[in-house]
Amino acid sequence: MLTNRQLQILQVIVDDFIMSAQPVGSRQISKKQEITFSPATIRNEMADLEELGFLEKTHTSSGRVPSEKGYRFYVDHLLSPQGINSRDIQQIQSIFNERLVEVEHIIRKSANILSELTSYTSILLGPDVQRHRVKRFSIVPLSSDAAVAIIVTNNGHVENRMFSLPPNFTAAELEKMVNILNDRLVGVSLDEIHKKLEIEILAILQQHVRSADDFIHSLVSATMQNSESKIFYGGKTNMFNQPEFHDLNKVRMILDLMETTSQVQSLFHPNESGIHIRIGSENQQLEMENCSVITTTYSIGEDQQGAIAIIGPTRMDYKRVVALLEVMRMDLSQAFTKNRSD
Amino acid sequence: MLTNRQLQILQVIVDDFIMSAQPVGSRQISKKQEITFSPATIRNEMADLEELGFLEKTHTSSGRVPSEKGYRFYVDHLLSPQGINSRDIQQIQSIFNERLVEVEHIIRKSANILSELTSYTSILLGPDVQRHRVKRFSIVPLSSDAAVAIIVTNNGHVENRMFSLPPNFTAAELEKMVNILNDRLVGVSLDEIHKKLEIEILAILQQHVRSADDFIHSLVSATMQNSESKIFYGGKTNMFNQPEFHDLNKVRMILDLMETTSQVQSLFHPNESGIHIRIGSENQQLEMENCSVITTTYSIGEDQQGAIAIIGPTRMDYKRVVALLEVMRMDLSQAFTKNRSD
């Protein structure tokens, strides 16, 4: 176990390095108010902390820098909760000033404000549309052979997909069909729609309408390409500010990663509540070995979740980001839950 | 006027510099097959071309580099049309392989393929939604005080906006209202909707429904935030490949510019057909002083336009990009016009 003094020194080093991005030397540490012992003592302790794997040197005679293990320890044991400044709170509140809660709009705004307040990059996942339930299903024909299928969900989200109509399909048939579909689909969650269509509804339609096969098939293939939850970014180029990303290649790799939906999705831990911190190589992605990712979830209505991620260097201001995410998570959950529709 | 020899030398220099990104020296030029005169002669000509403003030196004893004026001349007078390779054509055709034409999907794919083929950044503007016409208007109530308004346009595009319902609004009233709105709005273009709502339709509704004022007002404010045409990007980080963008700040400025819708919009020349090339400072934006932008438009249906922009360094492969855009513009126009609905 670490002694109190070691804890104290580790804390000072991490805090200092987070602010300065410079290796921290013993002299510098000794100047801090809370430190009462001499540089020599500190050097001894630092040597021990290095042996234990919490610190690293950039070269033989440099100051110390926290290792990943050091950050991990800091995050797990030394992270005193921090209040956040009323200005920041105010800015977060400003997201919710407007009257009507349009989920997408709020999330977009949140992404921007989070990136502004943290000066890192923020990624917000919108609600998992797949779990929305159908409120209304309708079809609008565009021409003799094409139509748009529209699904409005209980949360006011609208999905639409074009699909091709079987030849010689009459308006009357279409109406009949829409009625049947509406009867059967309302209340079904989006991810179950195509199963439902293929198994249950196909049989029913076949009794009432010509070319139901074609129709359903066309509709199924349209609903198959399932709609991913939208992803919103804030401060994509904030990384450029960080001295550790003055290397073009690193920045590029991360920006490229953020263009790939699947990669971005894998940054999140679905179904785990609370705040999660992944430091450096704890992220599976090679591109992220110099980054830390802090994620959390917020609830939208009763059983849906959105997610937030902040991406920064491993030398991230964990304290502040955690505090901000805590507030954000609560506020978003509250906003989305009180105004939700049934 | 430039002599033939000067033209030839200018052409070689620009071509060479576009490929190599290195200042071009007289010796190097003299080695080209088509060049029959000696380095000394070339040096003399280059000195003249520099005096005329077509070339620049990076330092006193360096080779020459085209100036903006040089590029401009090259683009205006020396750009022999180039065929493109059948592989590239094939790749472009692959965009249109799929059966059903979903505008957004095709544009997204085009953006990616263009950036891949050019190795620059591509920006595609979707159709100008404001000019779509209403095909069907509907309202789906979500709860007692909120509803979604949905507009399907003639091109199969779907716009939707949440808005608040006046208190104690009955389903019957809503239906009546939607019927009236549908009668009046079908065929109206999106940018005219709110005018139409406020002036003409309000009067009619007031005769039939309670709280028409509130309702229309709410609807108007929802339709006011007019939907911009969507913007699709390809190869956002391709710039990192260009040696002239090894400076973080330049890249950052451009990436930031691309996050700002209004800035991006101003890269385009609406209502001008053909291919447009803006070189360096010919772009108004300061951020783009090292970039050239090549834009063109394609038609969607009869009277709508989308636009394409390719952004690269001033040392851009104009010949190739122009050729690719030519093909792309034709193919997109064709694809969107043959399948359009009335």
Place this chain on the structure above:
DNA sequence: TATTAGCACTCCTCTTAGTTGAGTGCTAAC
């Protein structure tokens, strides 16, 4: 025994000087 002052040592960083090579402009010869 724990702490600290002192000191030799390391190694990054910055500066200076020197070398190389690609390229030019100019002059004089062809």
Place this chain on the structure above:
DNA sequence: GTTAGCACTCAACTAAGAGGAGTGCTAATA
């Protein structure tokens, strides 16, 4: 008009040296 030749320029690279921040170790101190 063209070209060979030559002196000159300057970026890019390399090497050497000074300065300084920081360390580890040893011996003195409380």
